[in-house]
Amino acid sequence: MKIIIVGASGTMGTHLVKALREEHEVITVASKGCDIDADITSTESIENLFRQTGSFDALISTAGPTFVGPWSKLNDTTFRNGVEGKMMGQINLVLIGQNYINPKGSFTLITGALTYEPQVNFANASAANGAVEGFVRAAAIELENGIRINAVSPTVIEDSPQYFPYFPGEIPTTMRQLEFMFRKSLFGKITGHIIRP
């Protein structure tokens, strides 16, 4: 299977690349330092990405820039971090990528527990996650040729302990759980699901 992993240099992406590369053709994408450099906040850069990959079987995204910081600093400008990054960045990967993906291919986007379990400093991520999850459910009934779409929604990630203090009471998602959530979307047949640990 030819799998594109966007956000491949991050904590989640690095693990997924290693796990999936054993059995699949993996193309790594990040803002820099991977097989293909791409800026998901730019539709031109996304188009350019798919022109380079050509047709593919699955796209995984773990790319989710958002504004993290005190509520007093949240305004229209800072909110755009999540709107352009985690929200429209991932949505545009699908809206543009659908023209390149093979029949019966799949998109798997990243959201997170913040959709339903807010934490102080992360309102921008809660909104971006909610948007992506609403989009995933809607896109699942619109995409043709058997193309599927799901989102993976982990809690705070085991390998990102620096975030633990900001997620009191949240049981971390292990890297194995994370990997298996993506496997469920990639190799199962579900569509329109939000996959949780």
Add this chain to the structure above:
Amino acid sequence: MKIIIVGASGTMGTHLVKALREEHEVITVASKGCDIDADITSTESIENLFRQTGSFDALISTAGPTFVGPWSKLNDTTFRNGVEGKMMGQINLVLIGQNYINPKGSFTLITGALTYEPQVNFANASAANGAVEGFVRAAAIELENGIRINAVSPTVIEDSPQYFPYFPGEIPTTMRQLEFMFRKSLFGKITGHIIRP
């Protein structure tokens, strides 16, 4: 209670203005033809709105422009209708309005069943709704001075029968149900809730 109703000239807004005006001071807001003209896609226009209203006790929004149309026409440009309108328009009403609202005041935004029950042609609304609902839950734990925030999430509206063919199987929300959902947010004490019929 001094209540601002944004989207006051629409189907939902007209009903709410009539119902609430009997016992409260209601300030109507719409793009044109109401007490105050405002464009919620402009932060400048929103600031100008609150400078005119001064302090207030509650803000209700029924304003939700989104792109409605075939999936083949959905792209970054058309998607912005919902991003700037129903999503950021309503979010900015809160981020800016929090500087003008009285302690123990409330914000009540509009979402809709499309968040969880997608229909063909409405993916943009599903995403915008999801964003607003994620934001509402997050804002509820950040807003200070006892300020509350909720969203009302109706199905297709009884008085908008022109939409019925696009919502097969969806039992319409009556105007009375809609009004009472807003009353629950306005006069109850809940915060961070998505209120459904």
